Amino acid sequence: MKNFLLALLSGFILAFGWPTYGFPLLLFIGFVPLLLAEHRIRTSKLRWKKLAVFGLSYTAFAIWNYITTNWLQYADVFGASFAILVNSMLMAILMVFYHSIAKRTTANISLLFLMCLWMAFEKLHLGWDFSWPWLNLGNGFSEYFTWIQWYEYTGTFGGSLWIWVVNILIFKTVIKYLTDQSILALKSNAILILSIIVGPILISLAIFHSYTIEGEKMNVIALQPNIDPYSEKYNVPNEAIADLLLQLTDTKITDQTDLVVAPETVFADNVKIHQLEDMYFKRKLDVYLAEHPNANLLTGISFINFITDSSQIRKQSNYHRSGIWYDDYNSAMLLNQSDSVQLYHKSKLVVGVETLPYQEIIKPLIGDFMIDLGGTLAMKTTQEERSVFTTDQPNLIAAPIICYESVYGEFVTGYVRNGATILAIITNDAWWGETQGHKQHLSYARLRAIETRRDIVRSANTGISALINAKGEITSSLAYNTQGALAGTLTSNEKITFYTWAGDYIARIAIFVALFVFLITMFRRSRVV
Structure with missing residues (x-):
């Protein structure tokens, strides 16, 4: 006893x-x-x-x-x-x-x-x-x-x-x-x-x-659309989402705004990658950015890519029907007036929600079992390297960190080694409601700031969106379950910490x-x- x-x-x-x-x-x-x-x-x-x-x-x-x-x-x-x-x-x-x-x-x-x-x-x-x-x-x-x-x-x-x-x-x-x-x-x-x-x-x-936090100052906006992922997110067309994001941005944007950040998969209506440029919501975003040529928009988006060539089928590809497979991506993209669209596909996936672990063993036993959190029941396709998003401003290089990826210290250092001067975390923590889950997830972001000595802009669908400095201090935030935009200043940093180097x-x-x-x-x- x-x-x-x-x-x-x-x-x-x-x-x-x-x-x-x-x-x-x-x-x-x-x-x-x-x-x-x-x-x-x-x-x-x-x-x-x-x-x-x-x-x-x-x-x-x-x-x-x-x-x-x-x-x-x-x-x-x-x-x-x-x-x-x-x-x-x-x-x-x-x-x-x-x-x-x-x-x-x-x-x-x-x-x-x-x-x-x-x-x-x-x-x-x-x-x-x-x-x-x-x-x-x-x-x-x-x-x-x-x-x-x-x-x-x-x-x-x-x-x-x-x-x-x-x-x-x-x-x-x-x-x-x-x-x-x-x-x-x-x-x-x-x-x-x-x-x-x-x-x-x-x-x-x-x-x-x-x-001492030293470097170039960057004016950023974190958007918090507060969309219910269970009842709204996957049922609202991308055009309506674009309108909402631009309305929120309008409340804070100035001629000095450098970066606007929107949450993970906020554009949830799957877009075929090769058709992105023709999408009406993308044209809306382009027109808005033409009116604000200094601004860059970093946002989450869901992509899909159908495959008919069997040689291009990957381990993470999903079966659609006879002769057709598809890759499903949880991605981040950067839009501005100067460059072509920059993309990054999430690489650290949530087990059971975005990936089926050890599918060679588990698939024969239980089939294509995936947990339904409101989106498509499909394994996500990842990319190996940690892409960073560059801008016209040499001191503004953003790490597009998607949700769960922010829990992985050495993983995040990969963005910094590739040149990131700030960290941009985009997430959707609404799945857990008003619990410790979203609070812990925000809190862990402080660790990444200290490990890499990078300021963080965090855009969360339902909150908590925040700005975090390189010492781990939350300098400003938006409360959970509120809609709004958070504006503030980050400091870019090009120095590499020992942990970033050694892992x-x-x-x-x-x-x-x-x-x-x-x-x-x-x-x-x-x-x-």
Whole structure:
């Protein structure tokens, strides 16, 4: 019973340490009760130890996953259930691996393995087909951005490492105290732990107050049309959407406006790529931009491309009918008076909504199963490179980041390495209603600003649209579920941060260490406890 209570405690501590409602200091002790429960099981005479560790871990992680991401159910109950239950299972499996290693080696080596294994798991969640990095530990400081200005050197894996180091030190201190009952050792360890928590915060505060945002000023507008994606978005013609966007733009535009940003797939009535120039809504936009020649319009749009040549069929192409396939794109486009249309196709897709993971295995079992969020039930086609949008102004090069892509740190650095001087996030967070979902998504954007030291303009269909500076501060925003336009100034930046250059190097080191420890310890006999 005590072990079960410890597992419950871990789950609730981790959950209540999460943004945008929690206090991240709790994350520094979140794993300690679960580690104590595992230690009690490992040193007991219980028969089914691995099963007990898995069950307790699953309980803790299911609580954490459910409290922090239950808002997914407002989009799709099955998708939410799958994400919460499977992610909790994967986390619990990590604890079983740790349990197996801990029986074969010293406490320090096994805890090092657990820390590195967890970060390897977080790295996996950034790249595999079931990608779900929402609960990667480094994201937990997104609301307390003044604590993590050093993310420009480490990315979010620096935060994950920080959390695990403190949890491990606290766990070891508790075990030592329970063994030796030494108050003196408790005090000395407490000083070390406090310094490891406070030290990085003080360094970050020093960076925050000394960092100067320098560069060319850009006048931008973020549009928030507030269209209900369940009942309106896919039923309103593109011409009517164009009229609405231009009406909103008119409320804020001036001769000095450089960039207007509209949300993800705001033009939701699928456009055939080769027919874009002939579309009436496109002509409306062109006429408006001719009246405002300094302005650039970056907007989301849905494209479709039919394929009759079998040699052009891709893995992500969708079957239409005999002899005809099609590619379905969630795209961004940039329009102005000087250049041809620039396009980018979303590359980090939402599992089950925009892509079918491991379709070679899953398709024969369940067919073309996709979750319906109001649009077409089709897999999206992606592109490999991170395209950036250029303008007549050499200092205005925008990264077209579409929705879920903004959760991926190293992925976003690809735009910056390709020359982006500002980040433009376009999204539609209306699927989740008035929950923590859209708030967390906005909050995570702060992390991208700090990692790359790029200002952000964020246009969200129903909100929260915002302007974020390179220090992670939200300088202005539009409230959720309101219609309007947000005007402000961003500063372009051409400098490259260390993290932009090095990427997730901490995770790569962790993968190597975890694999090395596993190989040298897994095949040893269990130690006598």
